Amino acid sequence: MKRSVLLFVLTLAAGLFIGTCFTGQAVAADKKAAVKTVTVATDATWPPMEMVDAKKNIVGFDIDYMNAIAKAAGFKVVYKNTAWDGIFAGVAAGKYDAIISSVTITPERQKEYDFSEPYIAVGQILVVPKAVKAKAIADLKGKKVGAQIGTTGAFEVKKVAGVELKTYDEVGLAFADMAAGRIDGVVCDNPTAANFALQNNEYKAKFKIVGEPFTRENYGIVVKKGNKELVDLLNKGIKAVKAKGLDKQYEKKWLR
């Protein structure tokens, strides 16, 4: 009796394993087809740029934009939902070909990775609870300000002396922590700040956005250093998308 149970479990395990192998092969066979497939990583926790909707699809401004680029430049996109912390290491290791995940083009990142042309301009902005009277991060001296780990928002908070930076795996956790009263501010890109502070039903009564964005940044698509072929392909697509005015259309759809 016991042996038959063991046999059953082993058969099941073997079946699952073989099944996985075959799916892997199917994907590999797909890649050999005439249309080039580009695997793109995105951290879908950054609404409205990239997020997972109720049907578990990855959607957002970046996703629409990337699909339009692919259509214009003639390649196929496969998305890989990847945690932000480590997303850069993955492109360097060749786990995927590109990253579209609201990545700001910075000189430090350009040293390690190649970027496409900028596709949208944003800025860092401070979000605080309604009761907090602060005009800038510097007004929160001696207090805790949150940001997502490894984002330009975190780097901006770190620059301000006297403010304690708290880093989170996802920006949503930083907002949850602010709602719980453990931190007094969150710094992130303005579209995402607007999504959490103005559109989120739970947060819009609690939080407010402070003034205007205090940095000017450009998002770019990240590829492995030296992958010029893909950069050219992406730039061609971005140019076409801008020429068609699709970018304005997506801004209206996602950013309002």
Add this chain to the structure above:
Amino acid sequence: MAQIDKTKKDPSGGPKKVSIDVGDGAAIPSREDVGLFTAWRVAFFGAIACILYLAFFKPDPYVEILKFLPDGIYVTFKVTVLSIVFALAIGLFTGLGRISKNRFINGAASLYVEVIRGIPLLVQLFYIYYALSKFVNVPDMASAVIAMAVCYGAYMGEIFRAGIQSIPKGQAEAARSLGMTPAQSMFHVILPQAVKTILPPVGNEFVALLKDSSLVSILAVSDLLRRGREYASESFNYFEAYTVIALVYLVITLFLSKLIGIMEEKIRAE
């Protein structure tokens, strides 16, 4: 970590008594265990040598990483020590509750152990930190310590229960016949003897808790792992940063398990 001790032969010449000692912590080295003893030495001094070598010959970025970490190491220790203190207290009460004849107390303690042991620590941390913050506002460090202590308290409770039950019944009966109350016999006779049995597994839990404390980094508690991740996310030196973190954790856990090993030997010698 499973350690199979085949050396204990049954004196009657019967089949070998094999004891399998399974714990989550690093192996506690003892003098009889010659192979493990040298393994400890190789790992401990090897890790220290690695850190020194990297810092000396590749100061950029290794010295920078090492400079980035100390406050994280302090936080890791703080979380571990505070958690173990509270876990011990919770464990003692749970252990006593588990052997209580009062059906309500016994049921409550058993339920606590069953529920906590059935939920992954990572889920508990998220739950106490983010889910319960809807009702009560607990600071981040306290929240991390509560979550770790509540989790480990359940395991400690089982250790205390086993330790107390390992003391022969005659001891309690003798204490009662001397006119001691049940509480007096527990705290003056049973527990002091049980401590000897309880200490080794508690030491193991201590090392295991130190390693599991790396999970609190998800709560934005700036422990060793989070500090390393912050460094890596800004410099993109993933390999270097995680190498140093792994080595530092290794040195700390090996050092602690050695301390616990020495402590155990002293207790056994007494």
